[in-house]
Amino acid sequence: MADPFAARFAAARARYGPLVLGADPHGPLLRAWGLTDDAGGLERFTDIVLAAATGTVGLIKPQSAFYERHGWPGIRALTRLVEDTREAGILVVLDVKRGDVGSTNDAYARAYLGDGAPIEADAVTVHPYLGLAAMGSFVDRADQAGACLLVVIRSTNPEGRAVQAAVERQLLDEIGKLNATLAPGGIGPVGAVIGPAPIDPPLDLAAASALFLAPGVGAQGATPDDVARTFAACPERVMPSASRSLLAAGPDVNALRDAAATLNQRLRALL
Amino acid sequence: MADPFAARFAAARARYGPLVLGADPHGPLLRAWGLTDDAGGLERFTDIVLAAATGTVGLIKPQSAFYERHGWPGIRALTRLVEDTREAGILVVLDVKRGDVGSTNDAYARAYLGDGAPIEADAVTVHPYLGLAAMGSFVDRADQAGACLLVVIRSTNPEGRAVQAAVERQLLDEIGKLNATLAPGGIGPVGAVIGPAPIDPPLDLAAASALFLAPGVGAQGATPDDVARTFAACPERVMPSASRSLLAAGPDVNALRDAAATLNQRLRALL
Secondary structure, three states, X not given: OOOOHHHHHHHHHHHHOOOEEEEXXXXXXXXXXXXXXOHHXXXXXXHHHHHHHOOOOOEEEEEOHHHHOOHHHXXXXXXXXXXXXXXXXXXXXXXXXXOXXXXXXXXXXXXHOOOOOOOOOOEEEEOOOOOHHHOHXXXXXXXXXXXXXXXXXXXXXXXXXXXXXXXXXXXXXXXXXXXXXXXXXXXXXXXXXXXXXXXXXXXXXXXXOOOEEEOOEOOOOEOHHHXXXXXXXXXXXXXXXXXXXXXXXXXXXHHHHHHHHHHHHHHHHHO | OOOXXXXXXXXXXXXHOOOEEEEOOOHHHHHHOOOOOOHHHHHHHHHHHHHHHOOOOOEEEEEOHHHHOOHHHHHHHHHHHHHHHHHOOOEEEEEEEEOOOHHHHHHHHHHHOOOOOOXXXXXXXXXXXXXXXXXXXXXXXXXXXXXXXXXXXXXXXXXXXXXXXXXXXXXXXXXXXXHHHHOOOOOOOEEEEEOOOOOOOOOXXXXXXXOEEXXXXXXXXXXXXXXXXXXXXOHHHEEEEEOHHHHOOOOOHHHHHHHHHHHHHXXXXXX
């Protein structure tokens, strides 16, 4: 059995820094890189990102939407990205934001977590609109596989406040209770996605005994200092993710590697 | 350009009845049907469901999770199901419950809505946890393609109440405003997923100028009478969906067809 995700993240962080490199091949990016906006372009994108990431970052986060828009050949490219990334010793945070009723969540969990999953990730994002209590299969499979379930609690976009403000505190509290049962005294397998911007009212992040994915550093406006401020109570538990701001340095592998290494060092110094 | 989805649903309803046949090939079902639980089994499942559905129901709803659990070959099977279903003149409600920030939603919308989408559906489900206001691309593409966006507002599972109770009324109100702008005086392209069970407080469904997907008739406990009671204010706008309770009649095509036809007649009489 794999070590718990929290231990694997801690090791990756110690070695490279906490940065998660977002692998988001949107159309304008592929064209700017001189690639075709199709499944073949996704495969070339993967090669470039992996060459730059290996030895530079400990985690890669592909956003499923950018692969789904090319249908099953896009998902085939995503599958290869996930497999080659893990083979290179890099943790994969698969950003799919799935979530449904319990029996459907069981099927999703089998798709993305644990041995035998066709796309086996180290961590996967989910949304809680149909309730955290319906996520039993996700939680169980993540726990058994040494993986991490990342529940969107407070997203980076301002439009999310309309729903999230009313429920985020209670959901984070539920995560803390789950982790207290699954990993007493430690960091549990249920994490949260929290935008790296201090918003009132502040959330009691440390009490959740959880890891946090903090997306959108750079292009979405958040700085490394914002990350440090938002997660000041538990800086060693945050996984800051940057996509567009780093990918803009490509397609040159060395330039992309340098951009990621520089940001990783900056985050390591602050967190 | 295709007619608006509301007009296409009204025509399908007049011809066959309002029933949506859920195409949910979960593992136990495939085994009960004597099929292998792999992409090949999904292809055979598709053949049987389509043979029974053609001439019997006006809408089919595949749940993406059951295809995703077989990776890209599963998505290839889903793609063929969607294409063949539409070719047979049956509307496809693709149950994917996607939802993210605006730029990612744009990629998802391109994956599932409108000309050129690799899996082009007539309607697609989304979840609003990151905000309805971030759904601009989904709404625009659905509107332009004569498709329908179905936002999960009140799900069938009790675990969903924890999040939904606080926000469902406001979200349904937003849907009503969108539809009033996009289809003044008519039924707009933004619909809602509403569990077919009367829950207090009741929602003002008629005011949303929307179609409603009412999932889980049968196996999840709701009866046709529950559907009629829940949507009494606008019975002609509800699309009741049944999956497991009907699929249990298979794999015999005639038995499956009879089960669907019987339920469709019962729903037609009540709604």
